[in-house]
Amino acid sequence: MRRLHTLLLVVAAASRANAQLPAWPSETFKSAKLNEERTFVVATPASYSTSKATYPVLVLLDADDQPQFNAAVANVAFLASRAAIPDMIIVGIPNGKDRTHDMTPVATGSTAKDFPTAGGANAFADFIVDEVLPRVRAKYRTLPSTVLAGHSFGGLFALDVAAARPSSFTGIIAMSPSLWWNDSTLSRGYATTIARTSTTTRLFATSGGLEPPIAVTTKRFVALLDSLKPATLAFASRHYPENTHGLTPEQSLTDGLRFVYEPVSLTHAPIERLDLKSDSATIVNAVAETEATYARAAKGLGLPERLPEAKLNELGYGALQFLKMPKVAVWIFRRNVANHPESPNVYDSLGDGLLAAGDSTGARAQFRMARDVAVRIGEPVAKETQKKLDALEHGTVQAGAAKP
Numbered sequence: 001m002r003r004l005h006t007l008l009l010v011v012a013a014a015s016r017a018n019a020q021l022p023a024w025p026s027e028t029f030k031s032a033k034l035n036e037e038r039t040f041v042v043a044t045p046a047s048y049s050t051s052k053a054t055y056p057v058l059v060l061l062d063a064d065d066q067p068q069f070n071a072a073v074a075n076v077a078f079l080a081s082r083a084a085i086p087d088m089i090i091v092g093i094p095n096g097k098d099r100t101h102d103m104t105p106v107a108t109g110s111t112a113k114d115f116p117t118a119g120g121a122n123a124f125a126d127f128i129v130d131e132v133l134p135r136v137r138a139k140y141r142t143l144p145s146t147v148l149a150g151h152s153f154g155g156l157f158a159l160d161v162a163a164a165r166p167s168s169f170t171g172i173i174a175m176s177p178s179l180w181w182n183d184s185t186l187s188r189g190y191a192t193t194i195a196r197t198s199t200t201t202r203l204f205a206t207s208g209g210l211e212p213p214i215a216v217t218t219k220r221f222v223a224l225l226d227s228l229k230p231a232t233l234a235f236a237s238r239h240y241p242e243n244t245h246g247l248t249p250e251q252s253l254t255d256g257l258r259f260v261y262e263p264v265s266l267t268h269a270p271i272e273r274l275d276l277k278s279d280s281a282t283i284v285n286a287v288a289e290t291e292a293t294y295a296r297a298a299k300g301l302g303l304p305e306r307l308p309e310a311k312l313n314e315l316g317y318g319a320l321q322f323l324k325m326p327k328v329a330v331w332i333f334r335r336n337v338a339n340h341p342e343s344p345n346v347y348d349s350l351g352d353g354l355l356a357a358g359d360s361t362g363a364r365a366q367f368r369m370a371r372d373v374a375v376r377i378g379e380p381v382a383k384e385t386q387k388k389l390d391a392l393e394h395g396t397v398q399a400g401a402a403k404p
Contacts (some may be wrong), residue, residue, distance in 0.1 A: 021094055022069045027135065034096065034120075040132050041092035042140065043073045047078065048089075052342060055089045056145035056170075056303065057136065058257070059128060061103070061154035063092025068151070068249050083266035083311055086303060088146075093134050103153035105160050109183040121160045129168050129398045144302035147260055151172035151249045152214075155205075156181055159221075160181060162203055163193040171202040171260030172303055176245055176251035179217035187217050191224035194233065194390040199297060200300065204232040204256040208243035212284050215239065234259075263297030266290070266308075271315055283319060285375045287312075289330060306339040311351055326357035344374040348385045355388075364392040 028039040041063050045055060058076065062070050069092050080087040096102055098117050107118035128148075136142060148169045150158040155177030162172045178186050194203065203225075216404035222237040236259045240251055258265065260371060260403065270286040270293075278286075295305040312332055320329035333350035342345050351366035367389040374381045 017139060018067050021064055022066050022073075024092070024094060029131075029135070031127050031131055033123050033131055036096060036103075038127065039094050040136070041069070041094065042086055043069075043090040043092065044134060044140065045087040045089070046077065047087060048141075050379075052141070052303075053087075054141040054143050056086055056143045056147070056301075057133070058088045058090045058352060059133070059148045059169075060090055060092050060253075061148075061150040061157065062095060062152075064094040064097075070249050072149075072253055075250070076257065079254065079257060083308070085261040086148075086308070089140055089142060091132065095130065100153065100404055103150070103157040104181065105156075105186075107182060108185075111182050119273065121157055122164070124157065125161050125165060125168075126219050129165070130206060132295040136377070145170045145303075145333070147171040147173065147257065148258060149175065149253055151175040151252070152225075152245065153178050156186075159186075159190045159194075159205070163197075164203065166194070166199040166201050169201070171256075173253060173256030173260070174203070174205045174206055176214050177205060177218060177221075177249045178214060179221055180213040184217050184220075184396075188224055189219035191221050191228065194230035194231040195225060197230070198232055200232045200234075202260045204235075204252075205237045205257045206248055206252040206255070207237075207239050208245060208248040209239065209241035210243060211248070214245065225259040246399060253395070261301065264294055264303060265381070266294070266303060269294070271311075274298040274315075274318075278323070280325055283323075283325070284331065287315070287335070291335075301327070304314055309340045309343055309346060312336040313345065316349060316353060320356055322352060326353060328355040330357055342373065342377060344377075344379060344382065344385070348382060348388075350380065351385075351388065360392055364389065367392065 010054045024041045026039050026041045028037055031038045045054065060069065060072055072295045073090055075133065076088050076090060099114055101117045101120040102124040103121060104115065104118040107115050133146065137222045146169050146211045148161060150160050155174040156179065158172050158174040159177050161168060176319055205218055206221060207215040209215060219239070238252070238255050240248060243251065269290045274283060274286055289308055294307055300306045313336060316329045316332035316336065319325045330350065330353040333346065333353045333395060336346040337350055347366045347370035351363040351370065354366060355363035367385055370385045371381045371389060
């Protein structure tokens with residue numbers, strides 16, 4: 001019965017994966033590693049076309065499972081909008097002719113009898129690391145920070161990559177990994193190998209309560225890895241008692257991304273503890289502390305060592321609008337200018353702060369900078385920036401503009 005249940009899980013996962021491709025830009029090329037034509041899909045953040053920013057990359061397997069891929073895009077956007085993770089470029093890898101072959105290590109024992117085409121994981125990893133990612137990095141603005149996420153056989157593949165090539169990814173999210181493979185012998189092998197790596201990695205594994213063969217073997221893997229406590233590995237796991245095999249990806253990916261980027265999450269940063277009773281010294285100290293801790297964590301994750309522009313901008317307008325502290329707002333906006341000198345928006349915000357502080361000459365200079373930087377980098381000049389600049393140059397001084 002257990003073997004039948006395992007085979008049914010494989011069939012269900014494969015049928016979901018053989019769906020329509022997501023409606024995002026895709027590229028098809030002849031893979032030298034796989035000796036066949038393969039396709040990948042790229043979903044960019046909403047801000048991609050209107051900014052010059054660079055982004056970390058999420059590699060998501062089974063991308064032809066369109067509902068799963070669409071949920072991933074939506075959840076990444078939601079988490080990024082709440083500063084729990086950075087905005088990301090999502091690279092979807094649809095399945096080829098033989099999903100089982102691509103995502104599995106060499107089969108032994110009864111597994112070899114049930115899955116005679118298995119064993120292509122090494123070549124599939126070469127395809128992703130040596131062919132897909134270089135093409136993505138050549139065409140899109142990416143950061144070194146890269147996360148691999150896979151479900152079922154994809155989760156098994158993700159753990160195989162974590163064990164065989166730990167330096168290839170910043171984070172690994174193994175969602176309901178098929179660790180029953182090779183008569184359930186891989187839990188110990190993967191745990192031992194991953195624990196020995198000298199590469200700093202963040203690894204997240206999950207299972208559902210309604211997928212017994214996977215839940216048992218994943219819990220065994222989790223217990224073994226926890227007992228080894230490798231110094232270079234940040235590891236966490238989640239078990240979802242109410243979830244079937246098909247439901248685990250949605251929660252798993254969200255929780256996994258939050259774990260991978262927890263060190264740079266701003267949801268618990270000192271600036272998030274500020275309120276309407278905070279004085280200027282408290283605000284300045286909170287910003288300085290947040291910047292310092294963020295920079296240390298970001299370096300280890302392959303991210304820029306400066307606070308995201310939007311977060312400081314939001315804080316600056318909070319000081320300006322709600323706390324009525326224009327001098328503090330100007331101080332925050334100046335830090336944003338120092339961190340993001342190629343963004344027209346930071347100069348516009350500083351102009352608003354200076355205007356609210358009564359410095360119309362300084363404000364005019366910053367609005368001009370916002371205009372000039374936009375022209376230099378090939379962006380349209382914001383209508384609000386030009387409107388405020390025109391008003392100042394014609395002698396009509398306005399109160400500080402309030403931007404969200």
